[in-house]
Amino acid sequence: MGTEFLKIKESEEATEIIQNLFDECYRAEGEEIPVADAYGRILFEDVLSPMDFPPFDKALKDGFAVKAEDTFGANDENPNTLEVIDFLEAGSTTDKVVESGKAIEISTGAAMPEGADAVVMVEYCDKGEKSVDILKSATPTLDVAKKGSDIGQGELLMEKGSVLTPGKIGVLLSQGFKTVNVFKKPSVGVISTGNELIDQEDELTYGKIFDVNGNMIKNDVISCGGDAKFLGIVKDNYDQLKQKIQESLKEADILICSGGTSAGLGDVIKHVLDELGEVYIHGISVQPGKPTIVGVVDDKIIIGLPGNPVSALMIFNVFVAPAITKLSGIDYNFAEHSINGILQKRIHSPVGRMQYQLVKIDGDKVYPIFKDSGAIFSLSTADGYVKVLKSVELVDEGEEVEVFLFNKLI
Amino acid sequence: MGTEFLKIKESEEATEIIQNLFDECYRAEGEEIPVADAYGRILFEDVLSPMDFPPFDKALKDGFAVKAEDTFGANDENPNTLEVIDFLEAGSTTDKVVESGKAIEISTGAAMPEGADAVVMVEYCDKGEKSVDILKSATPTLDVAKKGSDIGQGELLMEKGSVLTPGKIGVLLSQGFKTVNVFKKPSVGVISTGNELIDQEDELTYGKIFDVNGNMIKNDVISCGGDAKFLGIVKDNYDQLKQKIQESLKEADILICSGGTSAGLGDVIKHVLDELGEVYIHGISVQPGKPTIVGVVDDKIIIGLPGNPVSALMIFNVFVAPAITKLSGIDYNFAEHSINGILQKRIHSPVGRMQYQLVKIDGDKVYPIFKDSGAIFSLSTADGYVKVLKSVELVDEGEEVEVFLFNKLI
Numbered sequence: 001m002g003t004e005f006l007k008i009k010e011s012e013e014a015t016e017i018i019q020n021l022f023d024e025c026y027r028a029e030g031e032e033i034p035v036a037d038a039y040g041r042i043l044f045e046d047v048l049s050p051m052d053f054p055p056f057d058k059a060l061k062d063g064f065a066v067k068a069e070d071t072f073g074a075n076d077e078n079p080n081t082l083e084v085i086d087f088l089e090a091g092s093t094t095d096k097v098v099e100s101g102k103a104i105e106i107s108t109g110a111a112m113p114e115g116a117d118a119v120v121m122v123e124y125c126d127k128g129e130k131s132v133d134i135l136k137s138a139t140p141t142l143d144v145a146k147k148g149s150d151i152g153q154g155e156l157l158m159e160k161g162s163v164l165t166p167g168k169i170g171v172l173l174s175q176g177f178k179t180v181n182v183f184k185k186p187s188v189g190v191i192s193t194g195n196e197l198i199d200q201e202d203e204l205t206y207g208k209i210f211d212v213n214g215n216m217i218k219n220d221v222i223s224c225g226g227d228a229k230f231l232g233i234v235k236d237n238y239d240q241l242k243q244k245i246q247e248s249l250k251e252a253d254i255l256i257c258s259g260g261t262s263a264g265l266g267d268v269i270k271h272v273l274d275e276l277g278e279v280y281i282h283g284i285s286v287q288p289g290k291p292t293i294v295g296v297v298d299d300k301i302i303i304g305l306p307g308n309p310v311s312a313l314m315i316f317n318v319f320v321a322p323a324i325t326k327l328s329g330i331d332y333n334f335a336e337h338s339i340n341g342i343l344q345k346r347i348h349s350p351v352g353r354m355q356y357q358l359v360k361i362d363g364d365k366v367y368p369i370f371k372d373s374g375a376i377f378s379l380s381t382a383d384g385y386v387k388v389l390k391s392v393e394l395v396d397e398g399e400e401v402e403v404f405l406f407n408k409l410i
Numbered sequence: 411m412g413t414e415f416l417k418i419k420e421s422e423e424a425t426e427i428i429q430n431l432f433d434e435c436y437r438a439e440g441e442e443i444p445v446a447d448a449y450g451r452i453l454f455e456d457v458l459s460p461m462d463f464p465p466f467d468k469a470l471k472d473g474f475a476v477k478a479e480d481t482f483g484a485n486d487e488n489p490n491t492l493e494v495i496d497f498l499e500a501g502s503t504t505d506k507v508v509e510s511g512k513a514i515e516i517s518t519g520a521a522m523p524e525g526a527d528a529v530v531m532v533e534y535c536d537k538g539e540k541s542v543d544i545l546k547s548a549t550p551t552l553d554v555a556k557k558g559s560d561i562g563q564g565e566l567l568m569e570k571g572s573v574l575t576p577g578k579i580g581v582l583l584s585q586g587f588k589t590v591n592v593f594k595k596p597s598v599g600v601i602s603t604g605n606e607l608i609d610q611e612d613e614l615t616y617g618k619i620f621d622v623n624g625n626m627i628k629n630d631v632i633s634c635g636g637d638a639k640f641l642g643i644v645k646d647n648y649d650q651l652k653q654k655i656q657e658s659l660k661e662a663d664i665l666i667c668s669g670g671t672s673a674g675l676g677d678v679i680k681h682v683l684d685e686l687g688e689v690y691i692h693g694i695s696v697q698p699g700k701p702t703i704v705g706v707v708d709d710k711i712i713i714g715l716p717g718n719p720v721s722a723l724m725i726f727n728v729f730v731a732p733a734i735t736k737l738s739g740i741d742y743n744f745a746e747h748s749i750n751g752i753l754q755k756r757i758h759s760p761v762g763r764m765q766y767q768l769v770k771i772d773g774d775k776v777y778p779i780f781k782d783s784g785a786i787f788s789l790s791t792a793d794g795y796v797k798v799l800k801s802v803e804l805v806d807e808g809e810e811v812e813v814f815l816f817n818k819l820i
Binding site for chain 1: 445446448449461463464465466499500501502503519520521560561567568572574575576577578579580581583584585586587588604605606607610611614616617618619620621622623624625626627628629630632633640646717719723786787789790791792816
């Protein structure tokens, strides 16, 4: 029993151990997916331009492709008349060459014909049957985008870590990308333990309650960029939990359990992890983190969250979400996303333990969500948490507090 | 030709016409989906609590279930000794009744046994072989959550329009919901038109460019909460476009086309819509909205965006995104999401026309993205737009501007 206490960690220490274990056990991976389905995904590598863009000298206006020198001195009163020898839509080509005295009618986006070096906008042209009067002088390259003028082949198009917005998807499409290499979503399995838990498919009998943590934590993992599966409920029983963990390790790279970790009658997960692998954290010296457990089995991390849904959501967001978010490639600094507000109800905090208090926000009002029975309903408005330092016993109603927000994705 | 001008609309008028057409043609619908897969979806109706919660009197602490009166006067020095007649884990039940002088050991979350009205925490108990010494007096209901004390059957649990966060999903699960009625995603088909456009599967030949708008707008519709499909590229040709629109109307409720709407050589979409249905807007008096077209065929809205990707993204976000977002059930007031910054490059604006200028933001610096050739690459950093009023000709470098942001979802 004596060594047990060594595994109770302070908050900062726990954060560091968890991040280090993630760094040791996992390496971010990329996967090729269609660009068309990439909304919100994150680039796994720098993308270089595969070609010059535009890929040809391109007309930027509707008008006439000409030799600029043929227009010098032209104005409304003294137009220069040119022979129109062809017509080029965007996407079409011609064998004809624009020689001195000739012009080709051209649409925006069309490739410039050989011999021409400028476009005179249709507004400055007076079109006849087979000729055109040019009413304004043009300089060479006027309303022409030169081949490769926007970006050259091999230049950096987009950086690793970019979140693929519609605009970024547009850029990849313009360069002809069919697929793109994005961060693969880490595979996370979620297990609930507890004799009192039943599935929503089951009938509620006396003394039982519906499992909340399984699919709640699954969805929170999804919000961190993970690929999460709820793997079911097991009894708070050594053999069943052990078997479930062993099976689940085949289905997911990270396992998150909840329940079964209280210091009371259960605490079976600790014994299972001790047998199957190694326990690194057994209790975090924070409120409400006492029953939290972190172990490694077969180079895969297994995390045990408290069974109470308010505590489970809190501990997941403070200690686990940052590591999963980072592995998912999301560049989100949790510490930087906070807002200040006025506390609406006093928070008592145990001296000598950091407290994380779940809160909801309404304008600049901050309401603590206490872990009592009715708190399950306040979960629906949980926006983030307030940190109460070790040395503080009380934060009073009316004090200004900093709220760290949960929202993780774009 | 004379009536044509009647269909050129001012910006505010166009916004109103589009929203009114959406209100006439579509009605938001709900669909039942599993709660477990509901992250980010939006409640289509108020959810009432189907049951009392907690569903039974519940122990809030590990300890002993007792009659409170049996503990009156107890303290460290004068404990009251009670006979322990059973042990109740969370989820288990017992036939035994707590009569005076008796106690049942109980775990957090377990249903209170008959006869008991309080829990004495394990810290205030000294457990013997078949008895327990109670070291502290308890009042009735101490550490007991009464049945229905958190919420009663039929009370409002969650409001229509709520975005389903992990916490809200947790609340639904706690009440035993297997499925939830959420806003159905509006079905949107996207078509690109242009002779110069090729698919990313095709080889790039001289004069052609890869289609950008199809899958870019598809992904932007997804970011508005829509269910979008890119239906392919058609030539800028009356018969092909007409056939494509007719086919596409069978696959989607809203159609968004781009290209084929310039005042130049194409403009086929206008003629197709005139034949198949009715055109309500043909040109919006904004920069860059001139080629925008809005029509209705078979009670379905068809929108034609400009072919230039920068203009297409801009017009989609200003005029179409709000209507799709609203139909998706997302309560997002675009006008309210703006930030101020300092313009880094002068914007020239045509007098007499509202201008929407696409911009990117870097800290408090605002960079305009001009619709010239290279703008396609700036799309990757487009964050929103700046409005330049009709009466303004120039917004100078260094001026403070308001940027309306594109980001639409949670």
